Amino acid sequence: MSKIIDERLMAAAIRYARRNIARTKTNPSVACIIVRSENGKDQIVGRGITAIGGRPHAEPVALAEAGDKAKGATAYVTLEPCAHHGATPPCAQTLIDAGIARVVTAWVDPDSRVDGKGHAMLRAAGIDVETGILAEEARHDLGGYLARKQQNSPWVTLKLAISKDGYIGVKGKGQVKITGAISRAQVDMMRSYHDAIMVGSSTAIEDDPELICRRPSLKSRSPHRIILDSRARLSPKSRLVNSLDIAPLSIVVGPNADQTNIDALQKTGANIISGELVDGRIALPEMLEDIAATGISSLFVEGGAKVANAFLEAGLVDEVNMFIGDMMVGENGITAPINRQLPPAGFSLVRTEHFEDDVLYVYRKGEH
Ligand SMILES: NC(=O)c1ccc[n+]([C@@H]2O[C@H](COP(=O)([O-])OP(=O)(O)OC[C@H]3O[C@@H](n4cnc5c(N)ncnc54)[C@H](OP(=O)(O)O)[C@@H]3O)[C@@H](O)[C@H]2O)c1
Incomplete structure (x- = not known):
């Protein structure tokens, strides 16, 4: 996908994430948009946002909507998918299991349990990962979470x-x-x-x-x-x-x-x-x-x-x-x-x- 398309879809994800800002407890409000390219046309097949209260995360919600259409698709996520096990599997693993081919993110998650490990898991599974897309724009809304984790x-x-x-x-x-x-x-x-x-x-x-x-x-x-x-x-x-x-x-x-x-x-x-x-x-x-x-x-x-x-x-x-x-x-x-x-x-x-x-x-x- 071209840089312009990547930026447009990331901008859509950033706008979508705004819906639950300050309603996701200690988690940031993150959005995930899954896009499939078929016959030269890009189509959004799944959308997810961190739920009120902080769980579930955006990725499993978007993947559930996409179903089989997630195979070979690109996931646009405003923050690096998590890499740590809790009650549910890490989001990076969920994206791998769903057959996502490419992941585009705006920010690395500074949480010490993630901090590049989500991107590394995806890459190790052969997924093409690009990060830093519209980072400055996403910073406006993720700023609080990033400041709390970094400073x-x-x-x-x-x-x-x-x-x-x-x-x-x-x-x-x-x-x-x-x-x-x-x-x-x-x-x-x-x-x-x-x-x-x-x-x-x-x-x-x-x-x-x-x-x-x-x-x-x-x-x-x-x-x-x-x-x-x-x-x-x-x-x-x-x-x-x-x-x-x-x-x-x-x-x-x-x-x-x-x-x-x-x-x-x-x-x-x-x-x-x-x-x-x-x-x-x-x-x-x-x-x-x-x-x-x-x-x-x-x-x-x-x-x-x-x-x-x-x-x-x-x-x-x-x-x-x-x-x-x-x-x-x-x-x-x-x-x-x-x-x-x-x-x-x-x-x-x-x-x-x-x-x-x-x-x-x-x-x-x-x-x-
Ligand atoms: N137009 C606006 O945007 C706006 C917004 C807010 C207020 N206002 C107006 O501003 C006026 C009040 O302002 P103000 O400057 O007199 O008082 P303020 O900034 O509202 O309060 C100052 C008081 O907060 C306490 N404080 C505790 N720790 C502090 C710290 N680290 N730094 C500063 N203060 C600390 C101190 O009182 P203690 O010793 O009791 O702790 C201090 O005297 C009101 O008339 C209000 O209507 C206007």
Whole structure:
């Protein structure tokens, strides 16, 4: 198959894998598309995606749909097929047994149980293997899984809504609408693609947000909420606690946090994470390592200004989603650590999108 066809089919697999992002527990959402060439025509004969909860994997689902048509066909898989035995045989073996002739992947799986062994098994069975196809495109969605496996840290996206005059809110005023309804709907979508959302204690206390996906169709995809609250100041009566039936809530506290309040929060069903302190603030790299160990691969940091600044200064942000709204805040504004004129250092602009009068600027770390 030509490189163009390979890329088109891999692009289809990447799009398909998006369906179950953040719904596959500690497994990444992977897609497999099986394509058969007959009389000069390519036909998709099987499609599979990692199931909600993480199992079954994409390959056996796609092979089951393809049946006998898998013999001699090409499998496009967004991540290297697994090589290790669990309750079910490794996916690489399942592809071999089905008579697949060629496997095209975007990424090697960095999990130490796989890490090239899946590709090696396929090659040893005489299967033609090509990897690295549309790797950069697939990285956007697999980024969290890859970061957790390679760096013991989730993929961190910082999202901020900034007024035309460079502010994220008004001192002492709680939540201020900086962007319009369409941007807020986009934020709901973005939340649903992440394993967890994080804000600082001031945002949690002053704004009293729920931090869920507000749209009814997305509510069940609301991610885990995590609050950086070194002194355990969050009220057990807050809306974050009152929405525990919609999504889990974790509070990262320091060693000197108020024990009575910790007990009261724990009684509600909120989870307490013990953090370390550096200069009176939760130590971020250690906290990221701790939450990655629980299987959180992607973290959506939503502010406020102090938390955004701390993540940026520590070099812990992978992507910035900067919404610039069409309003002015004026007096008593809370200054955003970045803005359109002061983009994050060491990042490059990869995409711009317009939502009514708002503009979203997406930056990624490094050169692109
Ligand atoms: N427009 C937007 O996108 C947006 C988004 C979110 C919030 N906001 C606005 O921002 C305002 C609050 O922002 P803010 O800057 O005052 O506070 P913040 O960033 O929400 O919270 C800061 C607090 O978090 C706690 N914290 C724990 N560990 C930390 C660490 N490593 N780094 C930084 N903070 C840490 C500290 O309080 P403890 O000592 O209690 O632990 C710190 O004072 C609100 O008015 C809200 O409406 C706007």
